[in-house]
Each structure stands twice: as C-alpha cells, then as structure tokens.
Amino acid sequence: MGAIVYWTLIRIAILIPVLWIATEWMDYKFWWTILIMSVYGVVIYPAYLQYRIFREKNNQVIFDTLCSSCKSFDETAVICMKYDEHPKVDYIPCEGIDWEPKG
Ligand code: SF4
CATH class of the missing domain: 1.20.58 (Methane Monooxygenase Hydroxylase; Chain G, domain 1)
Structure with missing residues (x-):
C-alpha cells in the first residue's frame, strides 16, 4: 500500500x-x-x-488465513501489527500462538 x-x-x-x-x-x-x-x-x-x-x-491472505480473523492484522497494509511482518498464505509470523479474535 x-x-x-x-x-x-x-x-x-x-x-x-x-x-x-x-x-x-x-x-x-x-x-x-x-x-x-x-x-x-x-x-x-x-x-x-x-x-x-x-x-x-493479497486477496487470499486478507480473507483465507488465520491472520485475517486476528485483531492484530491490518488488512489495508496486509501486515501483522504485532510482529510488523507481512503474513503470507504459507507463512504466519506468530505461527498462531498470538492469534486473538477481532472485535
Ligand atoms: S498475531 Fe499472529 S495471527 Fe495475529 S496477525 Fe499477527 S501473525 Fe497473524
């Protein structure tokens, strides 16, 4: 972005x-x-x-990954704000450990 x-x-x-x-x-x-x-x-x-x-x-990352339902995920920049890294379809920066639901 x-x-x-x-x-x-x-x-x-x-x-x-x-x-x-x-x-x-x-x-x-x-x-x-x-x-x-x-x-x-x-x-x-x-x-x-x-x-x-x-x-x-980035559609698949935005809608179909674990990060897409996490509150630390910024979909406008496709970035994990907690780790300051870009998740990919086959790469979740925290490996699911720090996932927290949105809202
Ligand atoms: S904390 Fe983990 S699950 Fe949440 S956006 Fe970052 S990498 Fe993805």
Missing part, C-alpha cells in the same frame, strides 16, 4: 510542473479540461489500478 501512495505522490510531483509549463502555450479555455483529464489519467486511474492489483495479489 505504501508503494501505491509513493508512486501517486511521484506522479503528482511530475504532473504539477508539466501542467505549470503547459500553461504557457495552452489556451486558458482548455485549462480545466486538461487539468481534470490529466489528474484522472496520470494520478487517479493508475493509483486505482495499482490498488486493484494489490487487492488481487
């Missing part, structure tokens, strides 16, 4: 100066249209695609 935020910030950091430079030769009446389209195409949609790939890749 951190990588998604990181690359989103990188894309924003690149897009701002590009749009700033583009104001020099762009007609103002197209400014808002180009701004909205470029923010969607360069920032929002790639972040959404990255998030979908992240969810697909």
Whole structure:
C-alpha cells in the first residue's frame, strides 16, 4: 500500500510542473479540461489500478488465513501489527500462538 501512495505522490510531483509549463502555450479555455483529464489519467486511474492489483495479489491472505480473523492484522497494509511482518498464505509470523479474535 505504501508503494501505491509513493508512486501517486511521484506522479503528482511530475504532473504539477508539466501542467505549470503547459500553461504557457495552452489556451486558458482548455485549462480545466486538461487539468481534470490529466489528474484522472496520470494520478487517479493508475493509483486505482495499482490498488486493484494489490487487492488481487493479497486477496487470499486478507480473507483465507488465520491472520485475517486476528485483531492484530491490518488488512489495508496486509501486515501483522504485532510482529510488523507481512503474513503470507504459507507463512504466519506468530505461527498462531498470538492469534486473538477481532472485535
Ligand atoms: S498475531 Fe499472529 S495471527 Fe495475529 S496477525 Fe499477527 S501473525 Fe497473524
């Protein structure tokens, strides 16, 4: 998840100066249209695609492991907050010893 935020910030950091430079030769009446389209195409949609790939890749860990029902599991980052490690389908950091039910 951190990588998604990181690359989103990188894309924003690149897009701002590009749009700033583009104001020099762009007609103002197209400014808002180009701004909205470029923010969607360069920032929002790639972040959404990255998030979908992240969810697909980690779906089994999020829903089908012992950690998925543990209160120490943060499913947004797919991490055990107690051990600060990423559980996998075949790897439970605590081996089930520190499992505590959610809620
Ligand atoms: S404490 Fe154990 S069961 Fe709970 S999330 Fe961490 S590794 Fe998984």
